[in-house]
Amino acid sequence: MKTILKRYRAFIIVAVAILILTIFNFELGMKALNITAYSFKEMILVIPPVFVLLGLLDIWVPREIMIKYMGEGSGLKGILLSIFIGSAAAGPLYGAFPVAAVFMKKGVKFSNILIFIGAWSTTKIPMLLFEVTSLGMKFTVTRLLIDIPGIIIIAAILAKLVSKEEVKKIYQNAEKFDQ
Known part of the structure; x- marks a missing residue:
């Protein structure tokens, strides 16, 4: 009790x-x-749809592929893929965190996870389409030109500021996500 x-x-x-x-x-x-x-x-x-997609991601995409494209040695490829996946996502920001947990289980680099969450929150394609029609192309492009480098810079700073031990704990907690 x-x-x-x-x-x-x-x-x-x-x-x-x-x-x-x-x-x-x-x-x-x-x-x-x-x-x-x-x-x-x-x-x-x-x-429910987020968890169904997470289950499919967990089963269909091998860990080795995720490490290759978004892991420690992924470089620019991992950054671009993180931005693309975050931008293509649908739904509120709280849907990004279970996806991030699966990414951690699959060996995705910490900074790429932070970039993914940042992209999910600020560069979603439906939001961009709304901005273009409501505020104009100039505003939308200007905001993207500020936001995307900002997301990458913030992720890099956070990845440096958070200790390796703390990142390890975060990844261990993500492993418990399945249980």
Whole structure:
């Protein structure tokens, strides 16, 4: 029982907070509940397809291929592939983290994983199409010319700042993702 309470303590705290909020301000509490229900529905629609695709990636793409194209010695090829995969992705940013965990299991270089997450969050193709139609080609190209080098630079800095031991722990936690 204690382990269940410990595991779900954040959920329980938030549920109690919303309950208290609803008691003191019914309208605001109901708004919070509606937002929570909408977010939950959105996650239920996104997470299952992500996990199906992750299962296929895990089975169909051998570790050696991932290491060759995105591992330690991949260089520019790994960077470009990370940007392309992140840009071609669909769905909210929280969908990128299970993909990153599978990439870690497959031996993808840490900086390439950071680039992938950065590309997922800022250079998605549907978002670019929306920007072109809403804000114009000049804005979109300018933003990309700033964002892509920025993502690469930030990933390189983070890869240097995070100790090898910490990266090893992160990769070990990704291995537990399967279990």
